[in-house]
Amino acid sequence: MDTRTGLPVVGMVGGGQLARMTHQAAISLGQSLRVLSVSPDDSAALVAADVRIGAHTDLAALREFAKGCEAVTFDHEHVPTAHIEALEAEGVKIFPGSAALMFAQDKGLMRTRLAALGAPVPRWSAVSSSSDISDFSGGTWPVVAKATRGGYDGRGVWMLSSPEEAAELVATGTPLIVEEEVPLRRELAALVARSPFGQVAAYPVVETVQKDGICVEVLAPAPGLSESRALEAQQLAIDLANALGVVGLLAVELFETEDGIVVNELAMRPHNSGHWTIEGARTSQFEQHLRAVLDYPMGETSLTAPAVVMANVLGGEPGGMSIDERLHHLFAEDPGARVHLYGKLVRPGRKIGHVTVLGDDMTSVRARAARAAQWLQEGR
Amino acid sequence: MDTRTGLPVVGMVGGGQLARMTHQAAISLGQSLRVLSVSPDDSAALVAADVRIGAHTDLAALREFAKGCEAVTFDHEHVPTAHIEALEAEGVKIFPGSAALMFAQDKGLMRTRLAALGAPVPRWSAVSSSSDISDFSGGTWPVVAKATRGGYDGRGVWMLSSPEEAAELVATGTPLIVEEEVPLRRELAALVARSPFGQVAAYPVVETVQKDGICVEVLAPAPGLSESRALEAQQLAIDLANALGVVGLLAVELFETEDGIVVNELAMRPHNSGHWTIEGARTSQFEQHLRAVLDYPMGETSLTAPAVVMANVLGGEPGGMSIDERLHHLFAEDPGARVHLYGKLVRPGRKIGHVTVLGDDMTSVRARAARAAQWLQEGR
Structure with a gap:
């Protein structure tokens, strides 16, 4: 507890934009997020009061x-x-715990x-040699190879078109x-959040639009999704959160096929597919994550408008207008657009x-x- | 400019809750508010990365x-x-400027x-002696005496019922x-915001409910206010912002009488009557103030819901449940209530x-x- 405020201290390991936006949410709860950051120039370290530098x-x-x-996340x-x-x-309350997090x-x-x-998953196999991949393919290419650990934003995923490509990757x-x-x-x-008490709150199911393996847009609620399919997806996420013992947020990335849904990935933290909740849901995913790890009762997850769209801003090519100039133009162009910048210098393709x-x-x-994301990305 | 981000630095003098919530808004704009705080334990100093201690x-x-x-406010x-x-x-861009701020x-x-x-104002008079007050009253008491400087939350305002009370106060x-x-x-x-360029954005007119001179509730939009009266109030605030050359927010506190509106007070900063805008308007007053002092185009001011109510949480009597316990109960009681705690230790009557x-x-x-404010104030 912070004796200056009588309110709990949550520590977040990592100083990226998720910690930055979690700190924003923590402020409303009377807290100040403690951040473990590799560099003092990391996104969250630039804005948080309680920053510890470390790996x-x-x-x-x-x-x-x-x-x-009180809790580490x-x-x-x-x-x-x-x-x-x-x-x-050693008794540290760390959420999600290792028994859950290992699956993410x-x-x-x-x-x-x-x-x-x-749970519905794609047909898959473990790989210990390139022949495992060829056997799995049964001669039908391409197949998808994924690094078991550390991939994100399209990294760590490969479409393999031949036994030769498989052998090269395995090597x-x-x-x-x-x-x-x-x-x-x-x-x-x-997206759901689960507390140690076992309360689970589910957000409306969204559509995520990817380009080159990177999420570029999130549409809330997922357009044209039947109520039964939406319920099925929410129930699946709730069941997984319970079965895995997740505490905090669980984002279940899904493929929708002609026949139903299958699980693509799991993430157990605030997730890009939930950034729309800052303005678009009654409780943001960032506050919800804090409430979950502190075992507060969960907040309302309902939409604040019939249609909400989040678009990622990726760094454009160097040169041209500065980000500050682009912001001026965007605000003139669309006074209702809600902007979130992460305090990161622009590099091509960087969120x-x-x-x-x-x-x-x-x-x-x-x-x-x-259009708003495009303005910020390229300027005009 | 912050060379780590390519985005501007705004400095805010004072480390109270207004600076705290302005920092929250600054984070979305890619910024980190610089705060001049008297104590490291002040509300904003607890959560901001760039805090300077000073008077x-x-x-x-x-x-x-x-x-x-880039701007100081x-x-x-x-x-x-x-x-x-x-x-x-010395060339510092400080907003609102002295020529405007002196009127607040x-x-x-x-x-x-x-x-x-x-502009419509109550009948009033300057005071240099107690006979000025008696002359002003013309024998009709009470009259209202106000300290010309430094009053707030009911402090610096006196209802005088007799020449003797007037003499005592003047003394x-x-x-x-x-x-x-x-x-x-x-x-x-x-509430309006004005940029150096001269753009003015007006928020919907609200009703403020006071108790013992302290604002306890704000209702947005003001219930039952005719469109013509609302427009009159907005136009008055816009005219005053222009005439006084305000840069940043201008809150015009008004009395509504049977005959119309008169100006009670002016404030040139984020204001308690605008806290509802964090969730209740498309652009919060805190972001709007930053946009104004940086000469960004103003954000949309429209309501995000038909009815928005902000209730202040005042510190209750010592003893009983801790603020953290009360928060647990409130979240269980009303999962949709949006809470903003300022990181201040509870003292009776303190916001x-x-x-x-x-x-x-x-x-x-x-x-x-x-009910939510009551839960946080007293617990059960």
């Missing part, structure tokens, strides 16, 4: 960081499972566990799984922020969000 | 603070006018200027004005936070907000 791979740093925290999945287990053994850290473990739970030594290429209609995401637009009509809201 | 009455501290800021009105003039002479700092100057502008040496007691139906507030509730029906929204 998430350094157990001593984690141990020191956790002192005085994560901005990313990269803390070694053994470190989390060590902290748990390792795709092989995740696929095995999900299959055991009877790099990256631990892999292989999956069928799912004939998907689109991608969805189901430097996002924009959210709310309204009554999904088509026009989506067009406005896309 | 707002210390010109050297203000000068040092302003270095590297205020959490309160207590910076001496002469200091602001000195900084302006001194009620005598404000009344004189407003009368000269033809304290407090510089005063005297006003008629306005036969008010209720209080309203009109320690506010709650906002949104919905379709003003009566039920108001009841929920009042």
